[in-house]
Amino acid sequence: MQSRALEVLVGFFVCLGVAAIFVLTFRVASSDTVSGGKNNYQVTAKFDTIGNLSSGASVKIAGVRIGRVRGISIDPTTFQAVATLEISGDHANIPEDSTAKILTAGLLGEQYVGLEPGGDDKSLKQGDEIKFTQSAFVLENLIGQFLTSMTQKDSTPKSAQGSTQNQNTATPPAPAPKSK
Amino acid sequence: MKAITEFLRGLGEATFFLFAVLAALPGALLRPRLLVQQLYMIGMLSLIIIAISGSFIGMVLALQGYRTLATFGAASSLGLVVAFSVIRELGPVVTALLYAGRAGSSLAAEIGLMKATDQLSAMEMMAVDPIKRVIAPRFLAGVIAMPLLASIFALMAIGVAGGHLIGVELLGVDVVSYWNQIKSSLHPQDIFESLIKSLVFGVAVNWIALYQGYFAAPTSEGVSRATTSTVVVSSLAILALDFVLTAFMFR
Numbered sequence: 001m002q003s004r005a006l007e008v009l010v011g012f013f014v015c016l017g018v019a020a021i022f023v024l025t026f027r028v029a030s031s032d033t034v035s036g037g038k039n040n041y042q043v044t045a046k047f048d049t050i051g052n053l054s055s056g057a058s059v060k061i062a063g064v065r066i067g068r069v070r071g072i073s074i075d076p077t078t079f080q081a082v083a084t085l086e087i088s089g090d091h092a093n094i095p096e097d098s099t100a101k102i103l104t105a106g107l108l109g110e111q112y113v114g115l116e117p118g119g120d121d122k123s124l125k126q127g128d129e130i131k132f133t134q135s136a137f138v139l140e141n142l143i144g145q146f147l148t149s150m151t152q153k154d155s156t157p158k159s160a161q162g163s164t165q166n167q168n169t170a171t172p173p174a175p176a177p178k179s180k
Numbered sequence: 181m182k183a184i185t186e187f188l189r190g191l192g193e194a195t196f197f198l199f200a201v202l203a204a205l206p207g208a209l210l211r212p213r214l215l216v217q218q219l220y221m222i223g224m225l226s227l228i229i230i231a232i233s234g235s236f237i238g239m240v241l242a243l244q245g246y247r248t249l250a251t252f253g254a255a256s257s258l259g260l261v262v263a264f265s266v267i268r269e270l271g272p273v274v275t276a277l278l279y280a281g282r283a284g285s286s287l288a289a290e291i292g293l294m295k296a297t298d299q300l301s302a303m304e305m306m307a308v309d310p311i312k313r314v315i316a317p318r319f320l321a322g323v324i325a326m327p328l329l330a331s332i333f334a335l336m337a338i339g340v341a342g343g344h345l346i347g348v349e350l351l352g353v354d355v356v357s358y359w360n361q362i363k364s365s366l367h368p369q370d371i372f373e374s375l376i377k378s379l380v381f382g383v384a385v386n387w388i389a390l391y392q393g394y395f396a397a398p399t400s401e402g403v404s405r406a407t408t409s410t411v412v413v414s415s416l417a418i419l420a421l422d423f424v425l426t427a428f429m430f431r
Contacts, residue, residue: 008189009192010192011188011191011192011194011195014192014195015191021424025427025428026427028427029427
């Protein structure tokens with residue numbers, strides 16, 4: 001109907017429009033609003049155990065997401081887990097003595113790092129390490145502690161037998177077999 | 181290189197075609213008899229396949245959903261699963277795919293045959309604009325029919341003969357909890373978004389079908405190629421648009 005060149009041009013513009021919509025869709029669909037910011041800074045935190053924490057998990061203060069876990073590695077000397085946290089540049093005044101805890105979102109949710117602010121005047125900067133940490137919650141250890149405290153309460157009157165009994169029952173039951 | 185220019189040229193031609201059809205739409209509204217005739221051909225005659233597919237999809241969803249939910253003790257949430265899957269995704273998408281296969285291909289074949297038998301050029305010689313007389317009523321009828329068909333699909337899948345029949349009668353889910361769950365969790369917002377999806381799909385499928393028919397090569401091979409291209413391109417467009425719309429609507 002129209003001249004051939006005009007049709008090719010219009011088709012080209014339609015292609016560009018469709019490509020732009022797809023790029024926009026990918027931006028909108030991805031929930032990563034923190035990565036790529038110019039003022040983001042990275043800090044590290046050492047934990048005895050990180051449980052199910054994985055790279056990409058959220059870093060939250062008071063439940064509000066302020067960053068992401070970028071990397072997880074092991075300290076070669078102390079064999080503690082080292083998590084690298086990337087925090088958004090909008091929150092550059094987190095006190096240096098804040099505590100990092102590994103918490104679970106909901107009952108069966110994924111794990112995330114929660115920061116509880118301390119009271120120091122100095123703020124965390126690029127490359128700092130969060131000194132106060134609390135490791136992830138391991139169910140088997142808690143059950144073991146619970147059973148140990150239960151049996152200790154039962155066997156306090158009989159002191160001679162009690163000590164051997166305690167030794168036998170002090171070992172927590174073996175954790176459930178890993179393979180299913 | 182030549183294939184790319186050809187492809188871009190086709191895209192541009194289709195865009196100009198869409199502008200012409202949209203410009204002719206107000207005139208089509210003034211010819212209700214043509215519109216009603218097309219609504220019958222496109223909408224009414226597609227009703228059987230849409231209704232039956234809706235029932236079967238609802239039944240399958242109920243069976244599969246029940247098995248998985250029962251392991252969590254959440255079998256009474258079956259209504260929720262069926263309603264959400266159908267209203268958000270399966271309703272608009274499956275309806276559009278079936279519509280493209282049935283009504284889209286029939287539209288393309290009809291218009292393509294009109295072109296091959298010179299009916300469209302005869303109309304032009306009589307100073308009747310074929311776009312106003314033939315294409316615009318079909319486009320409008322298709323765009324009106326799509327959301328209606330998608331709603332009938334959802335109705336059959338969730339209630340009547342689909343999820344309700346299998347869940348309540350066969351599997352023993354409580355009828356009151358089935359419907360109460362749907363009533364409390366499904367918001368008008370979800371239904372509105374589902375209608376928007378089927379409207380967008382309707383515009384896309386009808387545009388592709390009418391374009392393929394109108395610009396088909398005037399041979400029997402050309403008509404057959406137009407029909408196949410309609411179904412293939414429509415299906416791809418529906419799935420791509422579904423991704424884009426879902427990303428924007430359900431965040």
